[in-house]
Amino acid sequence: MTKLQTNTNYRISNMKVALVHDYLIDFGGGERVLLALHELWPEAPVFTAITDPQKMGPSWKKFACWDIRTSWFQKIPGHTRLISPLRFLLPYIWESFDFSGFDVVISSSAWAISKGIITTPEQKHFCYCHTPPRFLYGYPQAREWTKYWPVRAYASLINHHLRFYDWSTSQRVDQFIANSQEVRQRIRKFYQQNAVVIHPPVDIPPYAAVGKTSKDAPYLFTSRLVSYKHPELAIEACLSLKRQLVVVGDGPMMESAHRLAHGHPNIKVVGHVSDQELGKYYQSAKAFIFPVEEEDFGIAPIEAQAYGKPVIALWSGGTKETVIEGKTGIFFKEPTVDSLKKAILKFEKEQKKFDPQVIRKWAENFSKERFKKQIKELITS
Numbered sequence: 020m021t022k023l024q025t026n027t028n029y030r031i032s033n034m035k036v037a038l039v040h041d042y043l044i045d046f047g048g049g050e051r052v053l054l055a056l057h058e059l060w061p062e063a064p065v066f067t068a069i070t071d072p073q074k075m076g077p078s079w080k081k082f083a084c085w086d087i088r089t090s091w092f093q094k095i096p097g098h099t100r101l102i103s104p105l106r107f108l109l110p111y112i113w114e115s116f117d118f119s120g121f122d123v124v125i126s127s128s129a130w131a132i133s134k135g136i137i138t139t140p141e142q143k144h145f146c147y148c149h150t151p152p153r154f155l156y157g158y159p160q161a162r163e164w165t166k167y168w169p170v171r172a173y174a175s176l177i178n179h180h181l182r183f184y185d186w187s188t189s190q191r192v193d194q195f196i197a198n199s200q201e202v203r204q205r206i207r208k209f210y211q212q213n214a215v216v217i218h219p220p221v222d223i224p225p226y227a228a229v230g231k232t233s234k235d236a237p238y239l240f241t242s243r244l245v246s247y248k249h250p251e252l253a254i255e256a257c258l259s260l261k262r263q264l265v266v267v268g269d270g271p272m273m274e275s276a277h278r279l280a281h282g283h284p285n286i287k288v289v290g291h292v293s294d295q296e297l298g299k300y301y302q303s304a305k306a307f308i309f310p311v312e313e314e315d316f317g318i319a320p321i322e323a324q325a326y327g328k329p330v331i332a333l334w335s336g337g338t339k340e341t342v343i344e345g346k347t348g349i350f351f352k353e354p355t356v357d358s359l360k361k362a363i364l365k366f367e368k369e370q371k372k373f374d375p376q377v378i379r380k381w382a383e384n385f386s387k388e389r390f391k392k393q394i395k396e397l398i399t400s
Contacts, residue, residue, distance in 0.1 A: 034399075036060040037121040039113075041131035043070040043087070044099050046078035047243065048219055048318045049149050052198075053127050054081060055220040055387055056147075059395060064088055068112050068131055071099045077293065090115060102131070107177050110135055110184050118142065123398060126192075129315075130154070132181070135188040145398060146192040147217075150202050150315040151209045155182050159247030159312045186210060196397065199316040199337035217394060218340075220387035221321040222294075228302050229327035229379045234370070237263035237287070238363075239304035239328075241297065241319055242311065244270035249310040249333075249354055254279045254286055256308075256359040261285065264308070265300055267292055301326040306366060312354055314338050320348070325382040327375025331362050341385070345369075347378045 038060065040053050057063065064086040070093065072079040090112045092098055113135035118124050124142060128134040129149035138144045153159070155178055186209070189195075195214035197203035206214045240253040250272055257264035262285065266276055269291040280286035292300070301307075307323035307330045314336035321341055323330055330348035332338045342348040349369075351362035 034122040035120060036063040037118055037124045038063045038065045039116075039124060039126040039128075039133045039136055040065055040067045041127065041129055041133045042068045042102065043079075043082060044074045045243075046075055048198075048316065049127055049129060050078070051222075051318065052147060052149070052219050052390075055390055056125060056127070056394065057085065059391055062086075066090075066116050066118075066136070068109075068133070069093050069098045069102060074099060076291070088116075104173075106131075106181065109181070113137075113188075125398070132185055132188060134192055135184065137191070143193045144191065145194045145196060147196045147198070148202055148206055148214065149198050151205050152181075152185060153313075154178065155185055156205070156209060194397070196394075200340055201337040202315050215397060217390060217397070218385050219316055219318055220390035221318055221325060221382065221385045223325045223383055223386045224298060226379070228298065228325075229375050230302075231327075231375055232303065232305050234305070234367075235263070236303060236305040237265050237285075238306055238308050238331075239265050239267070239300055239323070240308045240310075241267035241300070242309075244268045244272035244276055246272065247312045248272075249312065250276050251279060252310040252354060252356055252359050253308045255356045256363060257286060258283055259356065260360055260363060262363065263287075265289060265304070267297060267300055297322075298326070301328060304328055305370075306331055306348075308359070308363075309333065309338060310351075310354060310359055311335070311338065317341060321382050321385045324348075324378045327379045329366065329370075329373040329378060331359070331366055333359075343381065345372075347373070347381050 038056055066088050068090050070089055092112050109132050113133060114137055116136055118138055124138050125145045126134045127147050130152050134146040189210035189212055195206050195212050197206055197214040197216050198219050200216055203214045203216050206212055240250055242248045244250050250266055264286050266288045276288050280288050301323055307328050309320050309330055309332040312335050316337035320330045320332060320338055324347055330342045332342050332348055332350055333354055334350040334352050344350055349362050349366050351358045
């Protein structure tokens with residue numbers, strides 16, 4: 020029996036585990052997964068390309084006391100700004116780490132291809148794949164850099180080589196874990212590999228937070244303010260319908276969001292807020308608007324449903340797995356203002372049929388406890 024095989028007396032604490040994460044420069048769904056993994060293995064060091072506590076803001080407190088081991092790229096001045104244009108260095112970043120002495124390595128991989136680490140045949144490498152890198156396979160990205168032809172030419176050259184690297188590193192993984200059926204299909208398509216689906220963890224609030232809201236309550240949009248998340252669709256649709264909307268989040272489109280909302284008191288752009296403040300916005304919302312294209316999974320719609328709020332979502336990506344048409348929300352087909360407006364009006368006609376308790380019960384299927392249980396069973400099986 021090798022050290023990776025198990026029997027009925029085998030305990031999760033017997034394994035020496037290392038965690039790997041793309042980078043720690045902002046806080047989103049990937050970082051929530053890392054937090055849950057670290058709760059399972061609190062002694063596990065975290066290997067990552069770079070960190071930036073200032074960019075992480077208050078969220079850095081969640082990670083500050085961990086054993087975090089950054090790569091040599093951390094020493095480069097302006098590393099946060101340079102990681103994207105110097106992405107051709109990613110293979111050298113991941114292959115510089117030494118995992119000697121670990122039984123299991125779990126990589127949390129997306130944009131920066133952290134699954135590119137090298138392990139030995141005696142070790143087992145599990146990759147929790149948030150998505151194959153969106154920039155390599157034609158999926159919408161946070162910034163529309165390719166509109167500039169010099170960047171487009173440079174990216175075409177670099178990405179050609181990185182696609183080969185991305186595929187070759189996928190063959191090093193012993194077991195893929197996809198965060199959704201959507202991503203499982205991408206893994207099969209681009210890597211010719213099978214994956215187990217374990218949805219990301221969502222913090223479920225107590226039942227006291229669930230309740231009906233008035234017809235005059237605002238709609239809510241919360242996400243990173245980037246192009247493929249389409250905050251402008253939510254703003255323009257609510258402006259046209261004269262509905263109240265609260266926009267929570269930060270990102271490259273913050274300035275344009277403020278510009279669209281300027282002079283319109285029914286649109287409130289509040290930027291980044293604490294988890295406690297966000298909970299209050301969920302609790303007081305009429306419904307949650309989610310016009311995101313090709314989302315890998317999408318934690319925000321689950322968070323909204325955990326507060327008993329219906330979701331008005333674009334029929335795209337992982338959201339198709341997390342919202343039930345007519346029971347926990349309504350879908351619209353096109354990422355356009357007109358399509359979203361029709362969905363909002365349809366929701367308002369049918370609003371009474373959405374039961375907050377039923378919606379909340381569905382969200383419980385995506386709890387952190389469920390995630391940790393499934394991960395633990397997979398790693399130790």
